[in-house]
Amino acid sequence: MTTAATITPKAGWFANAMSGYGKMPLWMQSATNATLGMTILLVLWWIGGLLIASNPDTEAFANFAPGPTLVSLWHLIESGTLWETIYSSLYRIIIGLFWGIVIGVPVGVLVGYFLNFRQVANMPFQFLRMISPLAWMPIAVLAFETWDQAIIFLLAMATVWPIIFGTAHGVQRIDPNWFRVAKNLGADGYQMLRRVIMPAIAQDVFAGIRLAIGVAWVVLVPAEYLGVTSGLGYAINDARDTLDYDKLAAIVVVIGVIGYLLDFIAMKLIKRYSWHVE
Amino acid sequence: MSASNIWISDLTHYYNKKQKSPTLDNINLSIPKGQLTALIGRSGCGKSTLLQMMAGLLFPSDGAVRINGQTIVKPSAKWNMMFQKPSLYPWMTVRENAALGLVFAGTYKEKADRVEELLDMVGLKEHKDKNVQQLSGGQQQRVALARSLATEPEILLLDEPFSALDAFTRTALQTEVAQICHDQNITMVLVTHDIEEAVAMADKVIIMSHNPGKIVGEKDIPLHYPRDRSSKDFATLKEELFAEFEKIDLEKQRELEAMAS
Ligand SMILES: Nc1ncnc2c1ncn2[C@@H]1O[C@H](COP(=O)(O)OP(=O)(O)O)[C@@H](O)[C@H]1O
Ligand SMILES: [Mg+2]
Numbered sequence: 001m002t003t004a005a006t007i008t009p010k011a012g013w014f015a016n017a018m019s020g021y022g023k024m025p026l027w028m029q030s031a032t033n034a035t036l037g038m039t040i041l042l043v044l045w046w047i048g049g050l051l052i053a054s055n056p057d058t059e060a061f062a063n064f065a066p067g068p069t070l071v072s073l074w075h076l077i078e079s080g081t082l083w084e085t086i087y088s089s090l091y092r093i094i095i096g097l098f099w100g101i102v103i104g105v106p107v108g109v110l111v112g113y114f115l116n117f118r119q120v121a122n123m124p125f126q127f128l129r130m131i132s133p134l135a136w137m138p139i140a141v142l143a144f145e146t147w148d149q150a151i152i153f154l155l156a157m158a159t160v161w162p163i164i165f166g167t168a169h170g171v172q173r174i175d176p177n178w179f180r181v182a183k184n185l186g187a188d189g190y191q192m193l194r195r196v197i198m199p200a201i202a203q204d205v206f207a208g209i210r211l212a213i214g215v216a217w218v219v220l221v222p223a224e225y226l227g228v229t230s231g232l233g234y235a236i237n238d239a240r241d242t243l244d245y246d247k248l249a250a251i252v253v254v255i256g257v258i259g260y261l262l263d264f265i266a267m268k269l270i271k272r273y274s275w276h277v278e
Numbered sequence: 279m280s281a282s283n284i285w286i287s288d289l290t291h292y293y294n295k296k297q298k299s300p301t302l303d304n305i306n307l308s309i310p311k312g313q314l315t316a317l318i319g320r321s322g323c324g325k326s327t328l329l330q331m332m333a334g335l336l337f338p339s340d341g342a343v344r345i346n347g348q349t350i351v352k353p354s355a356k357w358n359m360m361f362q363k364p365s366l367y368p369w370m371t372v373r374e375n376a377a378l379g380l381v382f383a384g385t386y387k388e389k390a391d392r393v394e395e396l397l398d399m400v401g402l403k404e405h406k407d408k409n410v411q412q413l414s415g416g417q418q419q420r421v422a423l424a425r426s427l428a429t430e431p432e433i434l435l436l437d438e439p440f441s442a443l444d445a446f447t448r449t450a451l452q453t454e455v456a457q458i459c460h461d462q463n464i465t466m467v468l469v470t471h472d473i474e475e476a477v478a479m480a481d482k483v484i485i486m487s488h489n490p491g492k493i494v495g496e497k498d499i500p501l502h503y504p505r506d507r508s509s510k511d512f513a514t515l516k517e518e519l520f521a522e523f524e525k526i527d528l529e530k531q532r533e534l535e536a537m538a539s
Contacts, residue, residue: 177365184333185379185429186355195378199369275369275409 042066063246072246073253085251086258088230092148093216093262096155100212104160105205108167112201118168125164133158133219137226147227151220158219159212166208170201202273210266217259232258283311283433283465284332289341291327301327302338303490311432312463314456316480318470318523324491325469329435332467333359345433355379355429360439364422366410372397373406375421379429389428396424400454416447423455433465440475452478453504460503473523477516478505485523487530494526 024032049065052058063069076082110117111125133154140150174197182196224233232255239248284307291302302324309315317325330336331343334353343350345357353359358379366375377393380386386393397406400420405413410421419439426434436455440448456479459466470476476483477499485495497519501511 175365177361177363178367180335181361181365182378182382184335184353184355184359185425186353186382188382191382195381196367199367273369276411 060243061245063244064249068246069249069253072244073250076247076250076254082254085230085232085235086254088228088234089220089224089232090258092151092155092224092231093213093220096152096216097159097209097212099152099156100159100163100216101209103156104163104208104212105167107160108164108205108208109171109201111164112168112171125161129161129165133215134222137223141227151223151226151228154219154223155216158215159209162211162215163205163208166204166206166211167201169208170204171197173204174200199273199275203270203275206266206270206273210263210270213262213266214259217255217262221255283313283346284309284467285342285344285347286328286332287342287344289328289331289338289343291324291331291338291340293327299490300339301491303492305341305491305493307484307493309465309467311465312460314459314466314468314479314481316468316470316476316483317486318473318476318483319486319491320488320527321471323486323488325486326437327491329359329437329467329469332433333357333435335359355383356431357433357435358426358429358431359435359437360422360426362438362441364415364418366418366421366425368409368411370410371407372402372410372413372421375410376424376428378425383429392430393424393428396427397421399458400424414447416443416451419443419447419451423451427458431464433467434459436466436468438470441470441472448475449478449507455479456505457503473520474507474516477501477512477519478507483519485526487526489530489534494530495522497522 045066049062049067052064053062063072107121111121112118136154136157137150140153141147144150144153178196178200179192182192187195220231221233221236224231225237228234232251235251236248239245239251286305286307289302289305290300292300305328317328319325327336331338332345332350334350334357350357367378370378373393376397377386377390380389380393394406397403400423402417402420402424405417410418413421419442422439434455439455440451443451452475456466458464466479468476468479480499483497483499484493485497486492487494497515499515499519501515506512
């Protein structure tokens with residue numbers, strides 16, 4: 001029936017606006033929605049600031065509001081102290097992650113490849129995984145000479161589990177025929193690793209690393225409350241002691257932004273090495 | 279014997295020591311260079327086992343498998359196996375998959391043209407840069423064929439490579455592969471349980487029986503390539519082979535029943 005199609009329903013302005021929204025190119029729609037989300041967050045933060053300022057009990061913390069925070073953030077950037085703080089934290093994360101990968105990937109390969117190893121390791125690993133990395137602190141302090149080393153140990157303890165499980169998952173998904181075919185085509189051990197095993201498991205390893213980065217970033221801040229005199233966790237503690245609430249909030253913002261960026265990089269790596277066609 | 283490309287003598291195989299009868303029992307077989315051979319038999323009679331031994335992927339408990347007079351000690355791209363599943367690498371393009379054997383051999387740079395020609399030949403000209411997951415089952419098996427041929431194998435070993443394909447694609451590929459092996463003087467050994475496939479592709483058909491796996495008969499297929507499936511000769515040979523297979527199978531069945539009673 002063509003007649004039905006010619007009748008245009010009387011749509012209100014809202015419906016019209018929404019239909020235009022649906023016609024946007026996908027990237028524009030996603031950018032609009034992302035902006036919307038961030039705006040909502042900022043507004044909530046602003047309202048929270050107003051509430052804190054209007055309550056006599058919490059008035060002293062009024063500098064948590066967006067205005068003072070962003071000013072403080074600007075000062076931190078301008079003076080250059082922020083970069084040193086970030087550098088210290090990132091350095092610890094990277095070294096911790098490095099050890100997590102160096103230990104986690106080979107162990108993950110063993111767990112994924114050998115049923116016996118998997119059966120032996122499963123319970124202990126699940127058990128150890130559930131222990132908060134921070135709970136290792138007393139042992140770490142005893143075992144390592146410097147606070148820095150102790151923190152890196154905690155970060156390695158935090159990152160190793162998701163990397164082991166991610167790698168093992170990847171190895172278990174390998175099709176045994178891929179080995180047979182490669183052997184048949186004349187692959188040696190190194191070529192098998194380079195052309196078959198590594199590309200086959202890369203996306204799962206990076207998925208593990210992405211989870212590891214998330215955990216490490218969360219663990220880093222409380223770990224830096226202890227002992228050390230540098231890094232984002234230290235900066236937060238220091239700002240609290242000196243009642244610099246705007247600076248404290250600024251550091252929180254920085255932690256959020258860097259955490260987001262790290263996750264973004266890990267996600268890009270997963271995408272880059274992912275071979276599943278949706 | 280000097281003319282034979284693949285030479286198997288007194289081969290016996292047990293998968294494990296507790297087996298009552300061997301999986302393969304005293305196999306003797308000699309395949310001349312350039313011959314297209316089909317191994318037919320019921321599923322479970324040891325066809326794949328025998329083929330994997332020709333590929334160097336498996337070694338017999340007893341007896342020898344020689345290629346050009348040399349005992350096989352490991353797989354080689356010179357005698358290449360194509361499996362039922364194409365087993366392509368999903369993180370690679372069509373071209374990268376087809377080139378893999380040459381990449382392993384370190385000769386891809388010099389022989390890149392060969393990969394292009396082969397992909398054109400198997401009808402994948404338009405698909406070279408696609409991810410293999412975007413292809414149909416038949417196209418994927420064509421990539422596997424190009425991959426096997428890229429290393430210029432002397433011998434092509436095929437383990438029911440078309441059984442997962444639809445009838446039209448299967449027929450087309452049977453004709454193409456037989457033609458390629460015939461034209462390029464490649465020795466082909468095809469494992470199948472499809473009698474028509476054997477008649478369509480092979481110069482010589484070897485019949486195997488099961489329990490234990492044994493060679494029990496053979497038949498020449500004196501037809502030219504390309505073969506005309508609608509011809510009288512084709513139909514006759516197919517019927518003859520079928521009758522022979524039935525007869526052997528029936529005898530075997532009786533023998534087994536006699537043993538049971
Ligand atoms: N890896 C293996 N371990 C033990 N037995 C096997 C193995 N592979 C095959 N067999 C057995 O050997 C016999 C022959 O198998 P196969 O060569 O695959 O036969 P076909 O290819 O003719 O169907 C079968 O009974 C099968 O169960
Ligand atoms: Mg088989």
